Amino acid sequence: MLYRTTMDSPVGTLTLVASDEGLVAVLWPDDAPGRVRLAATEDRPDHPVLAGAVTQIGEYFAGERRAFDLPLAPSGSAFQRAVWAALAAIPHGETRSYGEIARSIGRPTASRAVGAANARNPLSIVVPCHRVIGSSGTLTGFAGGLAAKQHLLTHERR
Template sequence: MEKAFIQTPLGIAKIEGDEDGLSAITVLDTSEEITKIIPEALEDAMYQLQEYFEGQRKVFDLELNPEGTDFQRRVWEALLNIPFGKTVSYLELSKTLGDVKAIRAVAAANGKNPLWIIVPCHRVIGSDGSLTGYAGGLHRKKWLLEHESPVKQQSLF
Protein backbone atom coordinates (compact mmCIF):
# COMPACT_ATOMS: atom_id res chain seq x y z
CA MET A 1 0.00 0.00 0.00
CA GLU A 2 1.42 3.34 -1.10
CA LYS A 3 0.75 6.61 0.70
CA ALA A 4 1.39 10.30 0.14
CA PHE A 5 0.70 13.52 2.00
CA ILE A 6 -0.41 16.57 0.03
CA GLN A 7 -1.32 20.11 1.02
CA THR A 8 -4.92 21.22 0.39
CA PRO A 9 -6.79 24.40 1.32
CA LEU A 10 -8.37 22.40 4.15
CA GLY A 11 -5.20 20.92 5.60
CA ILE A 12 -2.91 18.05 4.80
CA ALA A 13 -4.56 15.08 3.09
CA LYS A 14 -3.25 11.55 3.27
CA ILE A 15 -3.82 9.50 0.11
CA GLU A 16 -3.53 5.70 0.24
CA GLY A 17 -3.81 3.12 -2.51
CA ASP A 18 -2.05 0.86 -4.94
CA GLU A 19 -2.41 -0.45 -8.48
CA ASP A 20 -5.89 -1.78 -7.56
CA GLY A 21 -7.13 1.74 -6.76
CA LEU A 22 -7.52 4.26 -3.98
CA SER A 23 -8.36 2.84 -0.59
CA ALA A 24 -8.44 6.00 1.52
CA ILE A 25 -8.14 9.77 1.41
CA THR A 26 -8.35 11.56 4.73
CA VAL A 27 -7.78 15.11 5.85
CA LEU A 28 -5.58 15.39 8.91
CA ASP A 29 -5.64 17.71 11.87
CA THR A 30 -1.95 17.04 12.44
CA SER A 31 1.04 18.20 10.48
CA GLU A 32 2.85 15.73 8.29
CA GLU A 33 5.73 16.25 5.93
CA ILE A 34 4.43 16.83 2.40
CA THR A 35 5.47 13.99 0.08
CA LYS A 36 8.04 15.23 -2.41
CA ILE A 37 7.89 12.26 -4.80
CA ILE A 38 4.36 10.95 -5.27
CA PRO A 39 4.10 7.19 -5.86
CA GLU A 40 2.93 6.45 -9.39
CA ALA A 41 -0.22 4.68 -8.15
CA LEU A 42 -1.33 7.92 -6.43
CA GLU A 43 -0.34 10.52 -9.04
CA ASP A 44 -3.76 10.73 -10.73
CA ALA A 45 -5.50 11.20 -7.39
CA MET A 46 -3.12 14.00 -6.43
CA TYR A 47 -3.57 15.79 -9.77
CA GLN A 48 -7.34 15.42 -9.75
CA LEU A 49 -7.59 16.71 -6.17
CA GLN A 50 -5.46 19.72 -7.13
CA GLU A 51 -7.75 20.40 -10.08
CA TYR A 52 -10.80 20.10 -7.81
CA PHE A 53 -9.43 22.65 -5.34
CA GLU A 54 -8.47 24.99 -8.21
CA GLY A 55 -12.08 24.86 -9.44
CA GLN A 56 -11.15 23.00 -12.63
CA ARG A 57 -12.65 19.58 -11.82
CA LYS A 58 -16.22 18.62 -10.94
CA VAL A 59 -16.05 14.86 -11.52
CA PHE A 60 -13.31 12.45 -10.48
CA ASP A 61 -12.14 9.64 -12.75
CA LEU A 62 -10.21 7.32 -10.47
CA GLU A 63 -10.13 3.61 -9.70
CA LEU A 64 -11.58 3.18 -6.19
CA ASN A 65 -10.89 0.28 -3.85
CA PRO A 66 -12.21 1.16 -0.38
CA GLU A 67 -12.67 -1.48 2.31
CA GLY A 68 -16.15 -1.78 3.74
CA THR A 69 -19.19 -3.97 4.17
CA ASP A 70 -21.51 -4.63 1.24
CA PHE A 71 -24.00 -2.14 2.72
CA GLN A 72 -21.34 0.55 3.18
CA ARG A 73 -20.20 0.04 -0.41
CA ARG A 74 -23.81 0.45 -1.64
CA VAL A 75 -24.09 3.74 0.27
CA TRP A 76 -20.74 4.98 -1.03
CA GLU A 77 -21.77 4.05 -4.58
CA ALA A 78 -24.98 6.07 -4.12
CA LEU A 79 -22.92 9.06 -2.92
CA LEU A 80 -21.06 9.04 -6.23
CA ASN A 81 -24.36 9.86 -7.95
CA ILE A 82 -24.84 13.17 -6.11
CA PRO A 83 -23.90 15.84 -8.66
CA PHE A 84 -21.29 18.52 -8.01
CA GLY A 85 -22.95 21.57 -6.47
CA LYS A 86 -25.99 19.62 -5.25
CA THR A 87 -26.96 18.18 -1.88
CA VAL A 88 -29.33 15.46 -0.70
CA SER A 89 -30.67 14.67 2.75
CA TYR A 90 -29.97 11.47 4.63
CA LEU A 91 -33.67 10.65 4.17
CA GLU A 92 -33.43 11.12 0.38
CA LEU A 93 -30.33 8.95 0.29
CA SER A 94 -32.14 6.23 2.28
CA LYS A 95 -35.04 6.36 -0.19
CA THR A 96 -32.59 6.07 -3.10
CA LEU A 97 -31.23 2.90 -1.51
CA GLY A 98 -34.76 1.51 -1.19
CA ASP A 99 -35.31 1.64 2.58
CA VAL A 100 -36.47 4.83 4.25
CA LYS A 101 -36.13 3.11 7.65
CA ALA A 102 -32.40 2.61 7.09
CA ILE A 103 -31.66 6.31 7.63
CA ARG A 104 -29.43 5.73 10.66
CA ALA A 105 -27.52 2.92 8.97
CA VAL A 106 -27.10 5.11 5.89
CA ALA A 107 -25.81 7.97 8.06
CA ALA A 108 -23.39 5.61 9.82
CA ALA A 109 -22.08 4.26 6.50
CA ASN A 110 -21.76 7.83 5.22
CA GLY A 111 -19.65 8.65 8.27
CA LYS A 112 -17.34 5.70 7.55
CA ASN A 113 -16.61 6.85 3.99
CA PRO A 114 -12.82 6.45 3.60
CA LEU A 115 -12.51 8.50 0.40
CA TRP A 116 -12.75 12.16 1.41
CA ILE A 117 -14.08 14.41 -1.37
CA ILE A 118 -13.79 11.70 -4.07
CA VAL A 119 -16.88 9.96 -2.63
CA PRO A 120 -18.80 13.14 -1.78
CA CYS A 121 -20.27 12.43 1.65
CA HIS A 122 -20.06 16.18 2.30
CA ARG A 123 -23.04 16.60 -0.05
CA VAL A 124 -25.38 14.88 2.42
CA ILE A 125 -27.19 17.23 4.79
CA GLY A 126 -30.04 17.11 7.28
CA SER A 127 -33.65 17.15 6.04
CA ASP A 128 -33.97 20.68 7.39
CA GLY A 129 -30.93 21.83 5.39
CA SER A 130 -28.59 21.78 8.38
CA LEU A 131 -24.97 20.74 8.13
CA THR A 132 -25.01 17.60 10.20
CA GLY A 133 -22.03 15.49 11.25
CA TYR A 134 -18.92 15.31 9.12
CA ALA A 135 -15.83 13.30 9.97
CA GLY A 136 -13.57 16.06 8.61
CA GLY A 137 -15.27 18.71 10.76
CA LEU A 138 -18.27 20.89 9.96
CA HIS A 139 -16.02 23.82 9.00
CA ARG A 140 -14.58 21.69 6.19
CA LYS A 141 -18.02 20.49 5.09
CA LYS A 142 -19.20 24.11 4.91
CA TRP A 143 -16.10 25.08 2.89
CA LEU A 144 -16.58 22.20 0.44
CA LEU A 145 -20.25 23.00 -0.14
CA GLU A 146 -19.44 26.68 -0.69
CA HIS A 147 -16.59 25.70 -3.03
CA GLU A 148 -19.03 23.63 -5.11
CA SER A 149 -21.90 26.10 -4.97
CA PRO A 150 -22.91 27.55 -8.34
CA VAL A 151 -23.85 30.78 -6.53
CA LYS A 152 -20.87 32.46 -4.93
CA GLN A 153 -21.48 34.73 -1.95
CA GLN A 154 -20.32 38.24 -2.68
CA SER A 155 -19.26 40.86 -0.18
CA LEU A 156 -21.52 43.86 0.32
CA PHE A 157 -18.54 46.10 1.03
Protein backbone atom coordinates in the same frame (compact mmCIF):
# COMPACT_ATOMS: atom_id res chain seq x y z
CA MET B 1 0.55 -3.44 0.11
CA LEU B 2 -0.79 0.07 0.70
CA TYR B 3 0.96 3.25 -0.32
CA ARG B 4 0.49 6.80 0.94
CA THR B 5 1.29 10.39 0.19
CA THR B 6 0.14 13.72 1.54
CA MET B 7 -1.02 16.84 -0.20
CA ASP B 8 -1.80 20.36 0.95
CA SER B 9 -5.33 21.58 0.26
CA PRO B 10 -7.57 24.48 1.27
CA VAL B 11 -9.07 22.19 3.95
CA GLY B 12 -5.73 21.05 5.39
CA THR B 13 -3.13 18.43 4.65
CA LEU B 14 -4.81 15.33 3.25
CA THR B 15 -3.31 11.84 3.42
CA LEU B 16 -4.04 9.71 0.37
CA VAL B 17 -3.75 5.93 0.52
CA ALA B 18 -3.80 3.55 -2.45
CA SER B 19 -3.30 -0.07 -3.36
CA ASP B 20 -2.26 -1.26 -6.78
CA GLU B 21 -6.01 -1.62 -7.56
CA GLY B 22 -7.02 1.96 -6.74
CA LEU B 23 -7.47 4.75 -4.24
CA VAL B 24 -8.31 3.32 -0.81
CA ALA B 25 -8.64 6.42 1.38
CA VAL B 26 -8.48 10.20 1.61
CA LEU B 27 -7.88 11.06 5.25
CA TRP B 28 -8.27 14.36 7.10
CA PRO B 29 -5.56 16.05 9.22
CA ASP B 30 -7.40 15.21 12.47
CA ASP B 31 -9.14 12.04 11.29
CA ALA B 32 -10.34 9.93 14.21
CA PRO B 33 -8.12 6.90 14.72
CA GLY B 34 -9.92 3.82 13.48
CA ARG B 35 -12.54 5.68 11.41
CA VAL B 36 -10.92 4.06 8.37
CA ARG B 37 -9.08 0.87 9.20
CA LEU B 38 -5.98 0.38 7.10
CA ALA B 39 -3.06 -2.00 6.99
CA ALA B 40 0.46 -0.60 7.24
CA THR B 41 1.35 1.91 4.53
CA GLU B 42 4.55 2.81 2.76
CA ASP B 43 5.34 6.38 1.68
CA ARG B 44 5.26 6.39 -2.12
CA PRO B 45 4.16 9.69 -3.68
CA ASP B 46 5.18 8.47 -7.15
CA HIS B 47 2.66 5.59 -7.12
CA PRO B 48 0.49 6.12 -10.25
CA VAL B 49 -2.84 5.97 -8.38
CA LEU B 50 -1.61 8.48 -5.81
CA ALA B 51 -0.09 10.78 -8.42
CA GLY B 52 -3.38 10.77 -10.33
CA ALA B 53 -5.36 11.46 -7.16
CA VAL B 54 -3.13 14.38 -6.19
CA THR B 55 -3.56 15.85 -9.68
CA GLN B 56 -7.33 15.43 -9.76
CA ILE B 57 -7.94 16.66 -6.19
CA GLY B 58 -5.75 19.68 -7.02
CA GLU B 59 -7.85 20.33 -10.13
CA TYR B 60 -11.02 20.04 -8.02
CA PHE B 61 -9.81 22.71 -5.59
CA ALA B 62 -8.69 24.91 -8.51
CA GLY B 63 -12.25 24.78 -9.86
CA GLU B 64 -11.14 22.85 -12.95
CA ARG B 65 -12.73 19.47 -12.09
CA ARG B 66 -16.29 18.61 -11.07
CA ALA B 67 -16.04 14.80 -11.16
CA PHE B 68 -13.23 12.38 -10.41
CA ASP B 69 -11.99 9.69 -12.77
CA LEU B 70 -9.88 7.50 -10.52
CA PRO B 71 -9.75 3.77 -9.85
CA LEU B 72 -11.30 3.29 -6.41
CA ALA B 73 -10.73 0.38 -4.02
CA PRO B 74 -12.52 1.16 -0.75
CA SER B 75 -13.10 -1.62 1.75
CA GLY B 76 -16.58 -1.91 3.26
CA SER B 77 -19.72 -3.98 3.64
CA ALA B 78 -22.23 -4.36 0.82
CA PHE B 79 -24.49 -1.82 2.54
CA GLN B 80 -21.65 0.68 2.93
CA ARG B 81 -20.65 0.26 -0.71
CA ALA B 82 -24.28 0.88 -1.76
CA VAL B 83 -24.34 4.09 0.29
CA TRP B 84 -20.99 5.20 -1.12
CA ALA B 85 -22.22 4.56 -4.67
CA ALA B 86 -25.25 6.75 -3.92
CA LEU B 87 -22.94 9.47 -2.60
CA ALA B 88 -20.89 9.31 -5.79
CA ALA B 89 -24.09 9.90 -7.77
CA ILE B 90 -24.87 13.23 -6.06
CA PRO B 91 -24.14 15.91 -8.68
CA HIS B 92 -21.48 18.53 -8.04
CA GLY B 93 -22.99 21.54 -6.25
CA GLU B 94 -26.05 19.64 -4.99
CA THR B 95 -26.91 18.06 -1.64
CA ARG B 96 -29.05 15.17 -0.45
CA SER B 97 -30.42 14.24 2.97
CA TYR B 98 -29.69 10.97 4.73
CA GLY B 99 -33.32 10.00 4.11
CA GLU B 100 -33.01 10.68 0.39
CA ILE B 101 -29.92 8.48 0.23
CA ALA B 102 -31.74 5.73 2.17
CA ARG B 103 -34.66 5.85 -0.27
CA SER B 104 -32.32 5.87 -3.27
CA ILE B 105 -30.76 2.57 -2.20
CA GLY B 106 -34.13 0.95 -1.49
CA ARG B 107 -33.85 1.17 2.31
CA PRO B 108 -36.27 4.00 3.17
CA THR B 109 -36.12 3.45 6.95
CA ALA B 110 -32.33 3.23 7.12
CA SER B 111 -31.45 6.93 7.54
CA ARG B 112 -29.36 6.29 10.67
CA ALA B 113 -27.52 3.40 9.03
CA VAL B 114 -26.87 5.64 6.03
CA GLY B 115 -25.41 8.20 8.44
CA ALA B 116 -23.12 5.55 9.93
CA ALA B 117 -21.98 4.39 6.48
CA ASN B 118 -21.49 8.01 5.44
CA ALA B 119 -19.26 8.57 8.48
CA ARG B 120 -17.13 5.58 7.46
CA ASN B 121 -16.69 6.75 3.86
CA PRO B 122 -12.95 6.30 3.37
CA LEU B 123 -12.82 8.41 0.20
CA SER B 124 -13.74 11.88 1.42
CA ILE B 125 -14.00 14.53 -1.30
CA VAL B 126 -13.68 11.94 -4.10
CA VAL B 127 -16.84 10.15 -2.90
CA PRO B 128 -18.64 13.30 -1.76
CA CYS B 129 -20.03 12.55 1.70
CA HIS B 130 -19.85 16.30 2.33
CA ARG B 131 -22.91 16.65 0.07
CA VAL B 132 -25.12 14.88 2.63
CA ILE B 133 -26.98 17.17 5.01
CA GLY B 134 -29.73 16.89 7.59
CA SER B 135 -33.36 16.75 6.44
CA SER B 136 -33.83 20.33 7.69
CA GLY B 137 -30.97 21.52 5.48
CA THR B 138 -28.52 21.84 8.37
CA LEU B 139 -24.93 20.70 8.23
CA THR B 140 -24.37 17.55 10.22
CA GLY B 141 -21.27 15.68 11.36
CA PHE B 142 -18.33 15.32 9.04
CA ALA B 143 -14.98 13.56 9.50
CA GLY B 144 -13.11 16.65 8.32
CA GLY B 145 -15.11 18.96 10.62
CA LEU B 146 -18.05 21.21 9.84
CA ALA B 147 -15.82 24.09 8.71
CA ALA B 148 -14.29 21.84 6.03
CA LYS B 149 -17.75 20.61 5.02
CA GLN B 150 -18.99 24.18 4.65
CA HIS B 151 -15.86 25.08 2.67
CA LEU B 152 -16.41 22.20 0.23
CA LEU B 153 -20.11 23.01 -0.27
CA THR B 154 -19.38 26.72 -0.79
CA HIS B 155 -16.55 25.84 -3.20
CA GLU B 156 -18.88 23.67 -5.26
CA ARG B 157 -21.60 26.31 -5.43
CA ARG B 158 -19.28 28.89 -7.02
